[in-house]
Amino acid sequence: MSKKKDTGHFGDAELNDLHLTVKNTTEGGACLTGHTGDFSGFKNKVSCNYRYQAYEQADSHGEIKERLHRYNEHPPERRIQTSAYRANKGGMTPDRYCAHLDIPEPGDWDIGGPPRAIKRKTFAKGKVRIPAGYNFTQDTWPYWNNAHHLIPKGTLDSVIQEQDAKVSNMIQKALLKARYNINQKKNMLMIPQDREVAALLNLPRHIQLKDDDTKSLPASCTDHPVYNVMVSRMTEGLNRIIENYKSICEKETNKDKHGIPDIELDKSRLEELSAQLLEIILAWGRTGNTGPSLDKKSTQLLKTITRP
Structure with a gap:
């Protein structure tokens, strides 16, 4: 079965009517795909929008917000x-970004910041203006960041579609009817892409990229394949839930x-996995203070997992 654009699932057309997008709230949606992520100008506040959901989670979850604001108490020296x-x-990625970030003043990187407009030059030789209050509405404001799905949307897709077509459709139908939303804020975490920013905030960075801090891992600029495997193979991970x-x-x-x-399927099992993954990732950021990638830390954890 091919994935259908914007249907909120990857099964038969019979499921189309079960995909539910709710406006101006993080709650009540039913969606199994990450098909909406544009939050520019605080527009598109809908339950399927994973960047909107990640923003709301960062603003409301005490420990996440504390980490993102940690630079205020521990500012960089350079x-x-x-x-x-x-x-x-050729060219730099992202081209709308820059090679260095200025030392942030209090509030410059906050959720709800910056308190003033910030201008910077980009690799594309243009100037970008971050309006006051618009942090995290785009993926390079205030720094390169990602609205990360704790249970990755592609991994959920793959594990469900490994099943027989009828079983796959049944699982999707039951989850949609139960109003499971893979983009709901409980499954989202706003984390840095920049290694030095991640280290400053005591958070892991999203993907390995081309940073050479982990020689055993190849450069990966679009995904976190080891993390995906870890989510599936954990003792009470995605494989066991789908089984x-x-x-x-x-x-x-x-x-x-x-x-x-x-x-009827119990969606709370997936929500509990999201909560466990959040706890794991936040713990990863506390040790070493080096901004490790999700894949680096997942590699270490996988060594302790014996479940196939």
Whole structure:
């Protein structure tokens, strides 16, 4: 089955009506894909918008907010070197970013900041103006950042679609009817991409990029493949949850029913996994203070996991 654009699922068309987008709230949505992430100008406040959800989580979750604001109490002593990198085809990525960040003044990197407009020159030789109060509405304001899905949307897609087509559709239907939303703020974490920023905030950075702090890991600029495997293979991780869902579905698949059978699945198991992953990631940032990538820390954790 091919993934259908903007349907909020990756199954049959029968599921289309179950995809639910709710405006002006993080709650009540039903979505299994990350199809909306534009939060420019605080527009598009809908339940499917993962950057909006990550912003709201960062603003309301005490420990996340404390980490993101840590620079106020522990400011850098020099300008920050970013993790922007030279693309294979030439030019710097992101081209709308810069090689160094000025030492932030209090509030400059806050959720709800900066308290004043900030201007910077970009690799594209243009000037960017970050309006007061617009931090994290874009992925390079105030620094290169990512609205990270704790349970990655692509990993959920892959693990569900590994199942028989009928089981896959049943799982998706049940989760959508239960109003599971992979973009809901409980599954989101705003984290830096820049290694030096991550170290300053006591957070891991999103992906390995081309930083050479982990020789055992190849450069990865678009994904965190080791983290994805860890999420699946954890003792109570995604593989086990979907296996349980599958066993429930299989009790209904042999019955002669038209369409996709109705079953009930406990979405709280996925939500509990998100909470566990958040706790793990925040703990990763406390040790070493070197801004390790998610893949670096996942590699270490996978060594302790024996479950296939």
